[in-house]
Amino acid sequence: EIVMTQSPATLSVSPGERATLSCRASQSVSSNLAWYQQKPGQAPRLLIYGASTRATGIPARFSGSGSETEFTLTISSLQSEDFAVYYCQHYNNWPAFGQGTRLEIK
Amino acid sequence: QVQLVQSGAEVKKPGSSVKVSCEASGGTFSSYAFSWVRQAPGQGLEWVGGIIPMVGSAIYAQKFQGGVSITADESTNTVYLYLSSLRSNDTAMFYCAVGDGYNDFWGQGTLVTVSS
Numbered sequence: 001e002i003v004m005t006q007s008p009a010t011l012s013v014s015p016g017e018r019a020t021l022s023c024r025a026s027q028s029v030s031s032n033l034a035w036y037q038q039k040p041g042q043a044p045r046l047l048i049y050g051a052s053t054r055a056t057g058i059p060a061r062f063s064g065s066g067s068e069t070e071f072t073l074t075i076s077s078l079q080s081e082d083f084a085v086y087y088c089q090h091y092n093n094w095p096a097f098g099q100g101t102r103l104e105i106k
Numbered sequence: 107q108v109q110l111v112q113s114g115a116e117v118k119k120p121g122s123s124v125k126v127s128c129e130a131s132g133g134t135f136s137s138y139a140f141s142w143v144r145q146a147p148g149q150g151l152e153w154v155g156g157i158i159p160m161v162g163s164a165i166y167a168q169k170f171q172g173g174v175s176i177t178a179d180e181s182t183n184t185v186y187l188y189l190s191s192l193r194s195n196d197t198a199m200f201y202c203a204v205g206d207g208y209n210d211f212w213g214q215g216t217l218v219t220v221s222s
Contacts, residue, residue, distance in 0.1 A: 001167075001168055032207060034207075034208035034209070036151075036209075038151075043201055043203075043212035043213065043214060043215055044143075044151065044201070044203075044209070044212060045212075046205070046208060046209060046210055049205075049207075049208040050208075055210065085150075087150065087151050089151075089153070089208065089209075091207035091208050094153075094165065094167060094168075095141065095153045095156070095207070096153055096167070097143075097150060097151040097152065097153060098150075099150045100150045100151070
């Protein structure tokens with residue numbers, strides 16, 4: 001079973017600044033890595049799949065990178081609507097989510 | 107564009123069981139990879155298991171094996187999650203989702219509350 005670990009647990013960033021979220025897999029997942037955004041009371045929304053491909057309708061300020069075991073989600077210039085919880089998920093055989101990173105306003 | 111509509115909230119007694127449904131529209135039901143995801147109150151997302159209707163057999167996360175069952179009915183484009191022997195710590199929101207491994211589309215969620 002592959003374990004996904006996200007860091008930090010909470011990230012405080014000011015609007016307009018860059019946010020960098022990390023996700024580590026306990027073994028290689030190739031590029032089978034997705035990122036989701038979840039706001040209170042809502043279902044998660046797919047942001048990135050294939051480690052770096054933006055899903056339909058996702059703004060260009062969201063970008064993903066990495067492969068094998070180390071992955072990063074970068075939000076280049078934070079907008080008010082970006083403050084939420086972010087999850088990574090591998091889908092290399094049995095999927096699993098990371099524990100999430102809460103992105104809060106500084 | 108796939109739409110997923112889940113059944114309504116449930117309140118169950120400890121020891122009972124519940125079946126949550128997820129009806130899909132707007133795509134080719136049989137070939138999609140459906141997942142069920144659990145989210146306990148204030149907690150993160152957990153993959154419960156999944157099924158591809160044309161394949162038929164479901165797979166489950168190790169944590170949930172033995173306590174859940176996932177099935178699909180191609181005649182109604184509906185996927186089901188069956189939870190048995192419910193306990194209070196099974197209280198959670200359950201989401202169905204669909205995609206090619208990752209989850210493009212999500213249902214609105216079904217809250218299952220287990221309380222005596």
